[in-house]
Amino acid sequence: MMLTRRKFTIGWGAFASSTLLDARFGFGDAVSAHTPLPIPTLIDAAKQGNAVNLKAASGRHAFIEGKPTRTYGYSAPVLGPVIRLRRGDEVQMSVENALNTVTTVHWHGLLAPGHNDGGPQQLIQPGEIWRPVLKINQPAATLWFHPHPHHDTARQIYMGLTGLIIVDDGSDARLDLPRTYGVDDLPIILQDRSFDSDGSIGYHNKDLNALDIAYGARGETVIVNGAIAPVAKVPASLVRLRLLNAANAQNFELRFTDRRTFHVIASDGGFLSAPVMVTQLMISPAERFEILVDFADGEAVALETGPDEEMGVFGRLAPDGSADYVTVMQFEPTLTKSLVKRAPDRLPELAATTLASAVQRRQFVLDSGLCAGRQQAGSHRDIPALIGINGRAFDPTRVDVETKLETTEIWEITSIGMAHPFHVHGALFRILSIEGAPPPAHLTGWKDTVLVEDKAELLVTFNQPATREHPFMYHCHILEHEDAGLMGQYVCVY
Ligand SMILES: [Cu+2]
Numbered sequence: 001m002m003l004t005r006r007k008f009t010i011g012w013g014a015f016a017s018s019t020l021l022d023a024r025f026g027f028g029d030a031v032s033a034h035t036p037l038p039i040p041t042l043i044d045a046a047k048q049g050n051a052v053n054l055k056a057a058s059g060r061h062a063f064i065e066g067k068p069t070r071t072y073g074y075s076a077p078v079l080g081p082v083i084r085l086r087r088g089d090e091v092q093m094s095v096e097n098a099l100n101t102v103t104t105v106h107w108h109g110l111l112a113p114g115h116n117d118g119g120p121q122q123l124i125q126p127g128e129i130w131r132p133v134l135k136i137n138q139p140a141a142t143l144w145f146h147p148h149p150h151h152d153t154a155r156q157i158y159m160g161l162t163g164l165i166i167v168d169d170g171s172d173a174r175l176d177l178p179r180t181y182g183v184d185d186l187p188i189i190l191q192d193r194s195f196d197s198d199g200s201i202g203y204h205n206k207d208l209n210a211l212d213i214a215y216g217a218r219g220e221t222v223i224v225n226g227a228i229a230p231v232a233k234v235p236a237s238l239v240r241l242r243l244l245n246a247a248n249a250q251n252f253e254l255r256f257t258d259r260r261t262f263h264v265i266a267s268d269g270g271f272l273s274a275p276v277m278v279t280q281l282m283i284s285p286a287e288r289f290e291i292l293v294d295f296a297d298g299e300a301v302a303l304e305t306g307p308d309e310e311m312g313v314f315g316r317l318a319p320d321g322s323a324d325y326v327t328v329m330q331f332e333p334t335l336t337k338s339l340v341k342r343a344p345d346r347l348p349e350l351a352a353t354t355l356a357s358a359v360q361r362r363q364f365v366l367d368s369g370l371c372a373g374r375q376q377a378g379s380h381r382d383i384p385a386l387i388g389i390n391g392r393a394f395d396p397t398r399v400d401v402e403t404k405l406e407t408t409e410i411w412e413i414t415s416i417g418m419a420h421p422f423h424v425h426g427a428l429f430r431i432l433s434i435e436g437a438p439p440p441a442h443l444t445g446w447k448d449t450v451l452v453e454d455k456a457e458l459l460v461t462f463n464q465p466a467t468r469e470h471p472f473m474y475h476c477h478i479l480e481h482e483d484a485g486l487m488g489q490y491v492c493v494y
Contacts (some may be wrong), residue, residue: 017143037232037329038225039182040189041081052083054105054159056124057098057149063221063228067142067199072099072159078226078240080145080163082187087169089132097124102149103156107165108286109143109268109448110134114492115465117425119473120150120396138428139270140169141446142242142288150396150487151205154248154479158217159201160226162189162246171271171348173249178240178292178340185226185240186232190283190305190328192250194219208480214368215418216249216478220364222305224329236298236333238340240265241291245283248479251419253306254328255280260301263343266290266307269446271347276441284421284451286477289442292343295333303328324439349446353430355461362401362411364474364488365390366452367416368481389474393485399471401490403462411458413450420481422456423449426464426472426492433455448460449477466492 025167045052045082059077062068074080085091092341095105106118115122116132117205124130147156164187171177178184193201194217203217222231245252256262256279263275268288283289295301304325314472369387402411410432413422428446431439434456443450450456466472468491475487 001115003328035227035230035423037186037230038227039125040079040187040225041076042084042181043081044084045091046084046086046089050089051094052091053094053096054080054163054465055096055098056099056103056105059160061160061221061226062199063193063201063226064195069198069200070159071201072156072161073163074145074163078160079189080150080161082164082166083145084166084168084179084181085134085136086129087136087140087167088136089136091136091454093130093132093134093278095124095130096124097130100126101152102126102160103147103151103161105130105145106148107134107143107145108423109141109288110165111138111296111426111428111464112428113464114470114472117466117470117472118145118148119425119470119489120148121470123149130427138167140171141167141268141270142244142290143167144244144246144288145247148473150394151483154217154483155203155205157479158193158248162191164189164242164244166242175344175347176340177265177344178238180339184235184237186234186242188241188243188329189225190243190245190252191223192219193221193223195221213480213484215344216480218248218250222252222326222328227330229327231330231332233332234295235339236295236335238343239293239295239331241292241293243283243289245285245287247285249285251282251284251308251342252328253280253282253308254303257302257307258299259294263292263440265287265292265347267442267445268448272445273348273350274346274440275343278442281442282451284419284449284477285479286421286423286449287451292338293331295331296341298333298335300330300332301415302330314365323385342463353432355432355459357408358410358459359404359407361412362409363390363412363414364475365414365416366420366486367391368418368420368423368476368478368486385479387484387486389488392488394475394487394489396489398489399468399491400488403490403492405462405465405492408459408461411451413456413458415452415454419451419453420486421449421451422474423477424460424472424474426466427460429458429460432459462492464492466490
């Protein structure tokens with residue numbers, strides 16, 4: 001029932017119940033925010049013998065002061081640690097499932113074989129421990145990890161199961177980038193939640209209705225690292241933000257209140273070839289961007305997010321529908337520490353995209369069943385006609401695509417009904433075209449997730465093996481779409 005209410009607060013904000021308009025945690029109420037930005041524990045794998053233990057368990061966390069609620073986390077009440085892994089290392093992971101339900105852990109963006117990828121077949125039963133050995137062999141990047149059990153991914157992530165991975169290849173020091181974790185190198189995990197009046201964030205699969213699935217779960221309150229409108233005290237210098245959109249469905253349209261420019265230096269798979277200066281940045285579910293923000297002027301400033309333009313009237317965040325932009329978090333520069341002063345002019349060179357190498361062109365039509373009145377529309381108006389890819393819903397027993405190891409292919413993605421953030425496991429891609437045009441500069445680097453409004457062409461590189469027993473997934477990262485079947489699977493062999 002709670003999701004029905006969420007739908008109305010998002011879609012028909014003007015009529016939202018006044019109980020939601022609690023000024024203490026309302027959007028746009030920047031001046032009242034005092035919660036310090038929570039900084040997740042850093043696990044530096046190399047400093048502990050490249051053995052990392054994670055425990056997925058339920059906990060309690062007060063998003064709203066004095067109103068703790070039931071949550072899930074990895075070795076924490078909510079969210080999880082930031083794990084730093086070094087390129088070239090072999091890491092013994094151990095994931096204990098202390099939940100009372102089955103889970104998996106997917107290393108999103110990590111280049112690992114299918115049997116280590118943590119997809120829906122890699123189930124960890126309650127009480128069991130999964131012990132994959134991860135060989136880290138990819139350039140520096142910000143990745144993340146989250147559950148992937150089919151039909152329960154959305155709920156488990158919503159309850160708090162999300163952590164970050166930093167792949168370190170030594171380039172931070174070479175490029176003199178901000179790199180002091182928790183000081184001038186900050187993880188920024190962006191999510192949105194709906195809170196009941198008692199502060200709880202219940203999410204019940206059985207209560208999902210057709211519209212919840214169609215639009216994905218969207219809340220009226222943005223949280224950053226599990227806190228509402230937190231404040232980060234930062235040095236009055238250049239600060240690196242590792243942005244992750246870990247929302248179930250919401251696109252964030254980020255800018256600073258004073259419209260300052262900032263540099264985008266990396267996307268999902270690693271560095272861009274040069275910093276890209278922007279004043280606004282859209283980040284869709286599962287995407288990561290690393291940005292450099294200059295706080296040398298010592299002025300406090302807020303990061304804010306605008307309406308989700310992909311959602312039309314459903315994209316407004318403010319509970320009363322009044323504000324276009326709402327506060328995500330604040331930054332308060334302190335003059336005591338001054339670290340890196342300026343952004344580098346150049347970053348590591350990116351390989352040119354060579355179309356000639358592509359051995360296949362494939363088409364993927366993502367349909368969330370939103371187009372009412374289509375031929376295949378069901379007899380009942382509230383039930384989406386079809387949620388699936390190329391006319392087929394996910395079937396764990398069916399392999400949809402067979403790729404060859406060490407080849408590249410052009411994947412043409414078409415969205416029907418609404419914009420879908422398309423994600424490929426086990427591979428990185430470059431965007432050849434998006435909405436009929438070459439990609440904007442900040443989307444020219446390596447990616448594993450891309451928001452497709454109408455159409456995108458991707459050059460996908462396959463370097464990781466996956467068998468029929470442990471195939472890779474490709475899917476929409478609106479988690480309710482994924483759980484409802486907007487997912488396919490591929491193998492990758494010689
Ligand atoms: Cu989707």
